[in-house]
Amino acid sequence: MSKKLLVVEDSKPIASIIEAIARSLNFEVTRASSLQAVKNIIDESNDFFAATVDYALPDAPDGEAIPYVLSKGIPSIVLTGMMDDDTRQKILNQPVIDYIPKENSQAFLYLKRILEYQLTNSMYGILVVEDSLSARNHVVELLKRRNFTIYTATQGDEALGVLAKNPDIKLVITDLEMPVMDGITLSNEIRKKYAREQLAIIGISGAVNGIHSARFIKNGADDFLRKPFCPEEFYCRITQNIDNLNNIEKIQHAANTDYLTELPNRRYFFTQAEPSVKNHIENQTTYCVAILDIDFFKKVNDIHGHDAGDHILKVFALYLRKHLGNGLLSRLGGEEFGVLLSGANKKELYSKLDQFRERVATSKVSYADKEINYSVSIGVVFNSKKTLTQQMIEADAALYFAKENGRNRIAVADKIS
Structure with missing residues (x-):
């Protein structure tokens, strides 16, 4: 839901600039050009997230609008064309968010930053x-x-x-x-x-x-x-x-992060997976390390173009997040992806990988005016006590076996001949 901003400003051009800035940040804006207008607005409804208050208004030339708005519990940013020390100190003696001199366009850039901060600082x-x-x-x-x-x-x-x-x-x-x-x-x-x-x-x-x-x-x-x-x-x-x-x-x-798919990249995968594998081994947790490779990906690029190939990679990454998102995922490079999963038992993990493979094989990806079918081959290692690097080598060998024996299948490292 949009938050409400009260813009108190008698200059229509400046008020329009502030409103444009606020709307770019998804604020719902209410404008007032005088202190009396402010009072009428607040009497009717006072659910404002914040306010910008001009120091000098036609019926409040000496900053009288500032304490009034603050007294209603509305956090306020003061904009002023007056730069003397007395005015500055008068403003700072009040619990305002900030004050901004209306000197040049930088003032409005600074105002946008302050409004952004007010929206995000609670994090x-x-x-x-x-x-x-x-x-x-x-x-x-x-x-x-x-x-x-x-x-x-x-x-x-x-x-x-x-x-x-x-x-x-x-x-x-x-x-x-x-x-x-x-x-x-x-x-x-x-x-x-x-x-x-x-x-x-x-x-x-x-x-x-x-x-x-x-x-x-x-x-x-x-x-x-x-x-x-x-x-x-x-x-x-x-x-x-x-x-x-x-x-x-x-x-x-x-x-x-991989720039295209927004998945973790190879470097991050190895950094995070290594201690996780050690932890699984120490705690005797059922786990697996798998390498997934999109079948005939070069043909997709050759037939449909590299933009289509990029689209396939993005969709594939979305599928990974949706169906295997409880594990550690990565784009290792090209059309190759890495997964580290843990679960109750080996059968459950194998089933999860195989169901994912089936979903990919039966899906159609829309691109431009075409429907593109593709599949994935998977090499996997279960419950190994070897280092992550050694397991990745074995998973890669299993993947090669899956590719050589028809593609669109899973090969388990300790079962390949």
Whole structure:
């Protein structure tokens, strides 16, 4: 369901730009050009997710609309054409999401980013570790304005427990001076369990000694803020660290994912399958490693074209997800795919692979104005105690046997002659 945004702006061109930005983010937009119009709208319905509020309106020239909208519990972003320090401080003294000077087109790009963040920030857990109640509440209040999911702890050892129970935590903000375990020790302990690409740490301290920032960074923190800090800088540091985590995640996804089918690639398959195989062997779990290869795939490309071939690969990947998605899947390369499955017994796993083979063989893939039939051959190894590399070699030999003996069939490694 679309979230509602209240756009309070007396300039029609600017209001139209804001509305276009909001609608691109799937907001349902209501516009108001005066404080009185705002009051009428809110009296009728107040279910707004957020608001953008112009500082100066015809009937509210000195920012009077801001406290009114905030008093109705609507998180607000203030847009202003006034850049003096008094106006800035007046705005920041109120619990606004942010303020944006209407200087140039960059202001609207920044507004779009802030609105996007308000929609997505709830996915990110932030742990605030601070023994001072007033300092902790101040940081929590700032984070609430930006719609983050917030956790708190009063000292380092408690923070480690909160972290262990809440995997959605992506950022820890920790004070330096705390009893039992200080912030620098906590940063060090966190890094023993969580890599930088998993979790960011921001150290904070009111101490005058400038060495604390370096000590935090050297002990695993990603950033540092000195108290008292400016809310604008605080938000910039939070956003920067969250963006860094997202960028790392995108890079990792690209490195581990096949670009065409969106399945894990060969590298990721081996990285994940190796420890899984060891675990299955240790726990005596029934499992299998299989290699699947689309039959006569070169002929599909030759007859129907490479675009059709790509379409077949995408459809095949969808079939894998649908029917074998409880296992580890991969596009190993070309028309070859890898699967690691576990189950109750060998018969169940064989049946699952064979049913998949039958579904592929009886399906028709529509492409352009044609119906394309294709099949798949499978080589499989069951419950081997050998290394993953050795099992893949054996599964590949079984696949070759299936191809040489008619295709569209399964060959089990220990049964081929």
